[in-house]
Amino acid sequence: MHVHIGIYTHSYTHTHALHIMYVCACMCAHVHMRVCTRTCVCAHVHVCIHACAQIHTYMHAYTHSPPSSRGGSRYADRVSAWRLVPAALCPQGPPRPRKKQAPPVSEPGPTPAFSAPQISQAHVPPITGHQRWATVHRGSRGASKRLSGALQTGLPVPAPLLHPPDISVVQKLQGIESTFIARFEMEALSERFSPEQWHEPSAPDPMTTRAGRALAALLLSQPQPPPPPVRRKLALLFAMLCVWLYMFLYSCAGSCAAAPGLLLGSGSRAAHAPPAALATAADGTPPRLPFRAPPATLLANEGAASQEEQGPEAPDSPSPISSFFSGSGSKQLPQAIIIGVKKGGTRALLEFLRVHPDVRAVGAEPHFFDRSYDKGLAWYRDLMPRTLDGQITMEKTPSYFVTREAPARISAMSKDTKLIVVVRDPVTRAISDYTQTLSKRPDIPSFESLTFKNRSAGLIDTSWSAIQIGIYAKHLEHWLRHFPLRQLLFVSGERLIRDPAGELGRVQDFLGLKRIITDKHFYFNKTKGFPCLKKPEGSPKPHCLGKTKGRPHPDIDSEALRRLRDFYRPFNRKFYQMTGHDFGWD
Numbered sequence: 248m249h250v251h252i253g254i255y256t257h258s259y260t261h262t263h264a265l266h267i268m269y270v271c272a273c274m275c276a277h278v279h280m281r282v283c284t285r286t287c288v289c290a291h292v293h294v295c296i297h298a299c300a301q302i303h304t305y306m307h308a309y310t311h312s313p314p315s316s317r318g319g320s321r322y323a324d325r326v327s328a329w330r331l332v333p334a335a336l337c338p339q340g341p342p343r344p345r346k347k348q349a350p351p352v353s354e355p356g357p358t359p360a361f362s363a364p365q366i367s368q369a370h371v372p373p374i375t376g377h378q379r380w381a382t383v384h385r386g387s388r389g390a391s392k393r394l395s396g397a398l399q400t401g402l403p404v405p406a407p408l409l410h411p412p413d414i415s416v417v418q419k420l421q422g423i424e425s426t427f428i429a430r431f432e433m434e435a436l437s438e439r440f441s442p443e444q445w446h447e448p449s450a451p452d453p454m455t456t457r458a459g460r461a462l463a464a465l466l467l468s469q470p471q472p473p474p475p476p477v478r479r480k481l482a483l484l485f486a487m488l489c490v491w492l493y494m495f496l497y498s499c500a501g502s503c504a505a506a507p508g509l510l511l512g513s514g515s516r517a518a519h520a521p522p523a524a525l526a527t528a529a530d531g532t533p534p535r536l537p538f539r540a541p542p543a544t545l546l547a548n549e550g551a552a553s554q555e556e557q558g559p560e561a562p563d564s565p566s567p568i569s570s571f572f573s574g575s576g577s578k579q580l581p582q583a584i585i586i587g588v589k590k591g592g593t594r595a596l597l598e599f600l601r602v603h604p605d606v607r608a609v610g611a612e613p614h615f616f617d618r619s620y621d622k623g624l625a626w627y628r629d630l631m632p633r634t635l636d637g638q639i640t641m642e643k644t645p646s647y648f649v650t651r652e653a654p655a656r657i658s659a660m661s662k663d664t665k666l667i668v669v670v671r672d673p674v675t676r677a678i679s680d681y682t683q684t685l686s687k688r689p690d691i692p693s694f695e696s697l698t699f700k701n702r703s704a705g706l707i708d709t710s711w712s713a714i715q716i717g718i719y720a721k722h723l724e725h726w727l728r729h730f731p732l733r734q735l736l737f738v739s740g741e742r743l744i745r746d747p748a749g750e751l752g753r754v755q756d757f758l759g760l761k762r763i764i765t766d767k768h769f770y771f772n773k774t775k776g777f778p779c780l781k782k783p784e785g786s787p788k789p790h791c792l793g794k795t796k797g798r799p800h801p802d803i804d805s806e807a808l809r810r811l812r813d814f815y816r817p818f819n820r821k822f823y824q825m826t827g828h829d830f831g832w833d
C-alpha cells in the first residue's frame with residue numbers, strides 16, 4: 248500500500264463571469280493486492296481524499312453608452328471579489344448555513360448576517376424605481392428545497408450594479424455560487440456605502456471600478472465561516488470509506504468473475520497465456536495481453552469502409568467504475584481490433600464485448616490505420632482507455648478491412664494483433680450500406696440504378712463501394728499476406744443477431760478471455776427486432792443499439808437482387824474456401 252499527499256490547483260469558469268479556482272490538498276492511498284493460489288490475480292484500488300479551498304473571481308465586460316462624448320464607447324469593467332472558503336471535501340462543497348441563521352421568507356426584516364457562501368439561488372426581481380432584493384437560502388440538513396431565506400426591502404440599489412449587463416449576469420448565474428452580488432447589496436452596500444457613492448452619471452465606469460475594489464476589500468475583511476463540526480467530518484470520512492469499500496468489492500467482483508482464481512483458485516487468462524504472446528510491439532511497448540491460440544474452427548470473413556454514425560451506442564465516456572480506475576493502469580496499443588466489415592454488425596459486437604471486465608475499448612472509431620496514420624502510434628495509443636494487467640485494449644474501425652495499407656501498418660504495430668471481422672451476406676450488407684447513405688442524403692439515385700453499370704445487360708458496377716466491400720475474398724487476400732489465418736476470427740453477422748451468446752463465446756475464446764458473456768447477458772427486444780444487452784458496461788439498465796442500427800431497408804427489385812446474388816456467388820465460394828467456413832449466403 249502506498250500513501251501520498253499532494254497539493255494542486257484546478258479551476259473552471261461557470262460562465263464568462265464567474266471563475267472559481269480550487270486550491271486542494273489530497274491524500275491518496277493506492278492498494279495493490281496480489282492473491283496467488285494456482286494462478287495469480289491482482290487488484291488495484293486507488294482512493295483519494297481531497298480538501299479544497301475555493302477562490303472566486305467575478306468579472307464581466309459590458310458595453311456602456313454614457314451620455315455625451317463617451318457615447319457608444321466600449322468599456323471593460325472588472326469587479327473582483329476574492330474570498331477563501333474553506334470546504335470540507337470537494338464533492339461536498341462549502342458548508343451550508345445553519346437553519347436558525349435563515350429568517351423566514353415571509354417576514355421582511357433586517358439584512359441577515361452571512362455566515363457562509365451557501366446561498367444557492369439569487370432571485371433578482373425586475374428593476375423598478377425602488378428596489379427589492381430577495382435572497383433565497385437553501386435550507387440545511389435535508390430541508391433542501393425549503394425556503395428559509397431573507398427578504399430585504401426598500402434598499403436602494405447602486406447604479407453600476409443595476410446596469411443591465413450586471414443584472415443579466417446575476418440572472419445567468421442564478422443557482423450557482425454567484426449570489427455574492429446580492430450579498431453585496433444586502434449587507435455590504437447598505438452599511439458601508441451611501442447610494443450617492445454609487446452614482447456618477449457622467450463617468451460611471453471609474454466609479455464601478457472603485458466600487459469593485461471596495462467590494463473586494465469588503466469581502467476580504469469578512470470573517471471566515473466556522474469550520475464544519477467534527478461530527479460532520481467524521482461522517483464524511485465514513486462515507487468515503489464506504490465508497491472505497493464498495494469500489495473495492497465491485498472491482499473484486501469483476502476480477503473474480505473474470506478470473507476466479509481470486510476466489511476459487513482457478514486459472515486466469517493471463518496465467519494461461521503462452522510466453523510467445525508477450526512479444527514487444529513495434530514502438531517498443533510490450534503488449535501485456537497474452538493470447539491463447541485460436542480455436543481450430545475459425546470462420547472467415549472480410550471488412551468494410553465505414554464512417555459510422557456515432558450515437559449513444561458508441562460511448563466514449565467511461566462508466567463510473569471505469570472512471571474510478573482511470574487514474575490507474577496505462578494506455579496500451581490495442582491487442583485486438585475489429586477491422587470490418589462495414590454494416591456487418593461491428594458495433595453490436597464491440598458493445599457486447601465491452602461487458603467483459605477484461606475488455607476495455609474505445610467507443611468511437613479511431614480510423615488510425617486508414618486516415619490518421621501520419622499522426623503516429625503515440626497519438627493512437629493516447630486514444631486508448633487505460634487498462635490494468637490482464638485487460639485487453641480494443642478498437643473497431645470497419646474500414647480497415649478494405650484499406651490496402653492497413654494490413655502492413657497493423658502488422659508493423661504488432662504482428663500479434665488479433666483481427667476480428669464481422670461478415671454478413673454481401674447483398675444485405677450492400678443494401679444496409681445504401682440505406683445508411685440514403686438516410687443522410689435522401690436524394691441519391693435508387694439502389695438498382697447505382698448497382699448496375701448497364702441494367703439491361705446486368706453489368707454490376709464494382710466501382711461502387713457498397714458493392715466492392717462485399718467482395719470479401721479479394722480483401723482477405725491482402726490480409727493473408729501479413730497475418731496468418733489463425734490470427735483472424737470471422738464472426739457471422741447473421742448469427743450475431745440469431746445467437747449472440749454463441750458468437751460471443753467464440754470471440755472470447757479467440758481473445759483468450761474467460762467466457763463471461765453468456766446468454767444471461769442478452770434479451771431479445773421485440774420492438775427493436777434485435778438482441779439487446781440486459782446490463783451494458785457501466786449501466787444497470789437494459790440497452791439496445793441506437794436508431795442507426797437496425798434501420799428498415801427499402802424494397803429492392805427482385806430481379807436486381809437475383810443478379811446481385813449471381814455476381815457475389817463465386818466470390819462467396821472462394822471466401823468460404825479461404826476461411827474454411829460456409830456462411831450460407833447462397
Ligand SMILES: Nc1ncnc2c1ncn2[C@@H]1O[C@H](COP(=O)(O)OS(=O)(=O)O)[C@@H](OP(=O)(O)O)[C@H]1O
Nearest residue numbers: 553555589590591592593594595679777796797798
Ligand atoms: N444487436 C443488434 N442491434 C442492432 N443492430 C445489430 C445488432 N446486431 C447486429 N446488428 C446489425 O448491425 C448492422 C450495423 O452494422 P455495423 O455496426 O457494423 O455498422 S457500421 O459499419 O459501424 O456503421 C445493422 O445493420 P442494419 O440492420 O442494416 O441497420 C444491424 O443489422
